[in-house]
Amino acid sequence: MDTFISVQSLGDSLNIEKEDIERELGDVREVSQYVQELGATRKYLENIVRRMIRLREQASGRRYSEIIEKARDYIGQNYMSENISLNLVAASVNISPSYFSSLFSQEVGSTFVEYLTGVRMEKAKELLMCSDKRTSDIGYEVGYKDSHYFSYIFKKTQGCSPKEFRSRGRG
Incomplete structure (x- = not known):
């Protein structure tokens, strides 16, 4: 039960929608049917952790999409400035330049330049x-x-x- 609640709390802290958490983890009242024997309990716990990891990855993907979209908007509004730089765009989305560079290339498929x-x-x-x-x-x-x-x-x-x-x- 503690693991179930901990995984649910993790979802809340990542701002994952409550409906998504409930859909992935199931109803807390059903936990008792999985904890009858050690093997079934272990399998159940592994399954809910795996599901939460999948939800976390989906939430991270959405967050990165929003960051990249903000960066693209910033570039679209400031491309004509000779002073535009990776550092300025990274600062506009509150990410370190090196991490932004890596994330941008990965998500967009081309370098910032x-x-x-x-x-x-x-x-x-x-x-x-x-x-x-x-x-x-x-x-x-x-x-x-x-x-x-x-x-x-x-x-x-x-x-x-x-x-x-x-x-x-x-x-």
């Missing part, structure tokens, strides 16, 4: 197609203070220069 570059390139392509702004101005607008570096990164990631991209799209 790759993701930021992708966001910037998508906005740059949009501006190239929908405006007559100069390439250097677009580079600056999406977060690159050096127009040559912007052109280099654009060509590296898109396979053509910004000017070529613009002319292909309009052609």
Whole structure:
């Protein structure tokens, strides 16, 4: 009974919904049927601990999803700043930079720099197609203070220069 209550308390402390805990662990009134003999008791205890671990992993996954979503929102709102960095984004979600870097790569499937570059390139392509702004101005607008570096990164990631991209799209 103590183990059942301890596992239930763990679920509460992890902010797991009470209904989820009850669904996974069953009704406390049914515990007595499993504690008739030592083998059955041991099997029952292993089972409820295993179920709680599964619930904890699900809750952790949801928490990480929320953190990554907040980070993506922050990047989406600040990609144009030349000062945006992994450290700033990690601070915005209250996680250490090294842990954030690892978590971000694992959850998103690309590094922070790759993701930021992708966001910037998508906005740059949009501006190239929908405006007559100069390439250097677009580079600056999406977060690159050096127009040559912007052109280099654009060509590296898109396979053509910004000017070529613009002319292909309009052609």
